[in-house]
Amino acid sequence: MDKIKILVVDDESRMRKLVHDFLAREGYEVVEAADGEEALDIFYSDKEISLIVLDVMMPKINGWEVCREIRKISKLPIIMLTAKGDESDELNGFEIGADEYISKPFSPKILVARVTALLRRANKIGETADIREAGGIVMDKTAHTVAIDGQNIDLSVKEFELLDYFMNNRGIALSRERILDSVWSYDYFGDARTIDTHVKKLRSKMGTKGDYIKTVWGVGYKFEI
Template sequence: MEKLKILVVDDESRMRKLVRDFLIRKDYEVLEAGDGEEAVDLFLEEKDIALIILDVMMPKMDGWQVCREIRQYSKVPIIMLTAKSDERDELLGFELGVDEYISKPFSPKILVARVEAILRRTGHKEQEELLEAGGIVIDKAAHQATLDGNPVELSYKEFELLTYFLENQGIALSREKILNHVWNYDYFGDARTIDTHVKKLRSKMGEKGEFIKTIWGMGYKFEVDR
């Protein structure tokens, strides 16, 4: 299934990078624009953008004008970002057909949660919810793992770790990469916390724990023995 495209529009490159990094972790394709004119041109050129994250205060053309321009052609979901916390701005946004309105500063995780909620509501979010390998089945929607049809009790991080392994079968993953994807920016500390979680995960998986191979001096690789 093709990745859903999200257009991030903000004149601050640091802000675009922060939002982009969180969205890419959730397997979205991210397009960027640094001003309103570029955003409109990119939207009209691409045509299959699923959602727009749009800053209000920008050079050349502000977010409100971008919204007006795009609404002439499309009802694509729009999340508006603003440094102002002004009720009039919020009302104007909804009048222009803005789906969500988020004031800066904001939590990137909350923003991503809003993105996913809107895409589910608009029928776009139908990404693969079941993963299977070697008798292990991950149901992402139910947050449940089974081994040969038998449920296995995993902690939240163990489930996320196993899911990440199944999504990257056969790929060597460094501890740092695992830490960035499973723990995001929540954890600041020793990457050896991965080893502790892998040890617990292996013990709960029984003989299937052998699918998680140790790559000495680097990290791990999930591989089903044929």
């Protein structure tokens, strides 16, 4: 089997090498870009890229703009890196379509773990078909697709996982903290409003079926038909 290819984008050569070395040790093939412009050139020319580790503050084109551009045509998993600790930056990252957000300095081992988790969820090739249905929603976890009343909808990796979690826990009131712990699958130190951002986007993409995701005041959310 060919190696999974990951694009690492950072204007600091030492940071690129650090991430490159840790990912390579896990058997990933790594390509590098030193700025946003080079990153987009590689993204458009290399169709084998499976995931992008993307720094925010870069010359020419910053990480936010790179993420926005990629999201116009691709659901490729994106992990954003930043030296900023402002929660508004993190919320902005999720709003434009980032799947994960890591603040510098960070543990390379944690980064590798998140890369592996995202790839595992986004690439289900070869697995037994796993289909879930509820209220006109058909989720094919093997193909990583969701159809509503026969029409496919385009979800990011995290939106897909969030809907999967809601459908798995139908009729149960779920706190934001519980959702973060279960869907993000790691110790999360950011603002629980991240959940609200994802739920808002998910509801919008689901159209009238978005009403299935009900707000439980003082608690969180509940999926109910």
